[in-house]
Amino acid sequence: MRTINVKDITQNIKEMCIEANYFLSEDMDNAMKHAGKTEKSPLGCQILAQLQENLQIASEERIPICQDTGMAVVFLEVGQGVYFEGGSLTKAVNEGVRQGYEEGFLRKSVVKDPLIRENTGDNTPAVVHYDIVEGDLVTITVAPKGFGSENMSRIFMLKPADGAEGVKRAILTAVKDAGPNACPPMVIGVGIGGTFEKCALMAKKALTRPVNSHSSIAYVSEMEEELLNKINGLGIGPAGLGGTTTALAVNIETYPTHIAGLPVAVNICCHVNRHVVRTI
16 A cells, blocks of 8 residues: 655646646647648648747746636546545645645636636635545546636437447537637547437547557547648638648547447647646
């Protein structure tokens, strides 16, 4: 049994909230630079160059990449050989978010009630997902999610007879409907299977997978490539002003499902696709 004080969780979450909002992850940085070299539209190239300039200024001056610093989404993969001491793990996560958004001068975007709309003042509570795994390590993923792109996300409860082609149509429909509102070039996270809530969670988690990776399932990997090509053929382009780079990646996760269903979730993210991963 390995003991971890929850203060260590708070410290890491605080640092990760700031890091995710100030710096592009390595995989996203490489993807954006590659897009700048391959984009065929002159206006698209200009937009991508402006986005690169913005990213460089944010990094050098230690300021947020975007004014929407997101609602903090935290994935915790907790080894079953870990014992936490010092208090509540969930409270420790939220304290890390509070400190990160205060010390990083990040915009507080969370309201206490979805209808009354009073701001909580510190960007808490976070949305926290726990997964118990083997071992004695804790893997933390912090993925602040802006709502320009979050609002464009969709769930489709398809029939089994819709099959792979129906899944592809649903994903393309979500991207077409999003258009410029999701701040392209986008990353498209997709969850197929499970239940209503499981496919949505998979789609969100898929966004944190490196954009230069593919599913280990052959047909899913092929679908990722096919959809990326089709999405980039839509002509939406950087900032929705036309071009050949509408998306940087399509990441698909799958899970077993019921004989009567085919749930599909599409969680779209903007060109920064903030995510930081640490293992302690």
